[in-house]
Amino acid sequence: MKIAVVGTGMVGETIGSRLIELGHQVAMGSRSASNEKALAFVGKHKTGASAGTFADAAKFGDVIFNCTKGESSIDALKLAGDAINGKIIVDISNPLDFSKGQPASLLPALSNTNSLGEEIQKTFPNAKVVKTLNTMWCGLMVNPSMIGGGDHTNFICGNDVDAKSQVKALLKEFGWKEQNILDLGDISNARGTEAVLPIWLRVWGATQNGAFNFKIVS
């Protein structure tokens, strides 16, 4: 599959590398076509990787992974322009607010009665936003069996049922088992999954270990 990864940080690098490992073609998008991290990503992979602007990447991909920082996701995706229309955006970012001390809080305009996932969907009504994977460290996103035999929970939500099915197929390629992917419903449920961050950051702080995830026990 042709996939765009927008955002060149650790999350984008991890997602992009795993997708290439799985045989997909990945275009990494950034503000500038000569972004050093994106070019390093291309250099690291012998085949399957390319780099370009946000618009270049969005044009290339049938699915777009949003791996930008939550505070700048909307702006970054806007730079991708019309290429986004009709495509699936897998939104794995969080609206973290680093301006009010540590651990980060959530951006007031994008939390509680709103969410980044919803805001992206509102901004791009012709895209199909699927929120998932945002509740854990990126190493686990693409390799859940690293802990607990892979038996822990990944949430998914979005308005388009078919888009969610397609994203679930990719999640299974990453190693997620059907029974551990919990569909919460429409994209407004991103209010719930993004609200995991305040507890996630504190568990991380208390345990000094980011390789953990939440499991629903019932």
Place this chain on the structure above:
Amino acid sequence: MKIAVVGTGMVGETIGSRLIELGHQVAMGSRSASNEKALAFVGKHKTGASAGTFADAAKFGDVIFNCTKGESSIDALKLAGDAINGKIIVDISNPLDFSKGQPASLLPALSNTNSLGEEIQKTFPNAKVVKTLNTMWCGLMVNPSMIGGGDHTNFICGNDVDAKSQVKALLKEFGWKEQNILDLGDISNARGTEAVLPIWLRVWGATQNGAFNFKIVS
């Protein structure tokens, strides 16, 4: 132990009944000494239960369980007055905002960069606030072995180390195992545990089952 339970809803009734079952003496406090639910609670238990005003209960208890609705917790505890000074408040409430549709959001003034737990501590600087149990259905609070062999996570936080130890002892009486009680640190970590509610409510909505809890898998 002499324990005050303030709040006569399902949570207060569940906590109070379990404490009596464990051999503690419980005073249930409410706005009026003739509160019907509190009197029914006393009638249900042959020994160990009493009822009174918030102040009566707080005077009686060495430990005070706050089981009021989060939106009115501060006011209810203020009615208890000076009796609160020096005592442990086990805060198991959540600052839910039911005014903006379902599922409930969090009260803006008591979430994100603040929390109900912190606000109670600020309001009663001479009390020792310990936040715990607020991330699950009340049936599980007092009987964790109901699911998954009791092997799931209960968070605790508060500024006073000794008060947390005393509350942990009570949690163990409820059936919580040491390794499943995760101390996050000071009371500001209530920002994290109260932020569990937006995801809790949505998991409940999706699964139609409230008898679940989160487990940290690592």
